[in-house]
Amino acid sequence: MTSKIVIGNLKMHAVGDILKAYQSNIVDEEFGLLVPYPYLSLAKERLKESPVWVGAQNVSPHQQGAYTGQVSAKMLTELEIDTVMIGHSEARGADVALQLQRAQEEKLNIIYCVGEDLFAYENNQREQILIEQLSVLDKVDNLMIAYEPVWSIGTGVLPEYKEIKETVKMIGEWLLANKTSNLGSIPLLYGGSINNKNCEEVLSQTEVDGFLVGGASLKPEILLEVVKRCR
Ligand code: PGA
Secondary structure (H helix, E strand, C coil): CCCCEEEEECCCCCCHHHHHHHHHHCCCCCCEEEECHHHHHHHHHHCCCCCCEEEECCCCCCCCCCCCCCCCHHHHHHCCCCEEEECCCCCCCCCHHHHHHHHHHCCCEEEEEECCCHHHHHCCCHHHHHHHHHHCCCCCCCEEEEECCHHHCCCCCCCCHHHHHHHHHHHHHHHHHHCCCCHHHCCEEEECCCCCCCHHHHHHHHCCCEEEECHHHHCHHHHHHHHHHCC
């Protein structure tokens, strides 16, 4: 069992073969995989003998109705999916507060993504942006926060370790002052260009509780190495 949380975000890739590879590679490692909607049931089926859990990458802000193409929190519950990511920079819209509400109504575990873009980073607006993004949180039960600087996602560029450390600390302090008296129950993850080569050092230098991994999770052997190195 890993002591840190590792979650792979498979994004909008056709992951049939990748799921097969995960199925045949996995021994007894625990981690999460966020798969595109159409693969949720298949992923659960393929990984049912393993400690790997499967989550969704997004959810509709609406409960039900005439919203063609959208997927509701209730549908995720019916598919026995109990974790959903909300606010990823590739999917973040104006309705994130409603999405959080819908997920909470269904008692889903939430991975809530926050992070500044390059403009905000370069113009010293990081803290302000993060506070705006955190402010929409209502309840903080069953919640993880993933700090993902937009400019680090898929670019191979990481912030300095001390920046990750300070930012995650700031997020924790803000949550403690404004949203919860039990910060210990909210894992604080980092995401952005994490792979098997850099994860150990990031972990040791930043005190994060784990990682959200995008590109590197498309190769099961790489994500599994991240999981092992994060034990
Ligand atoms: P990356 O993506 O690891 O490819 O940078 C992270 C993410 O989008 O969650």
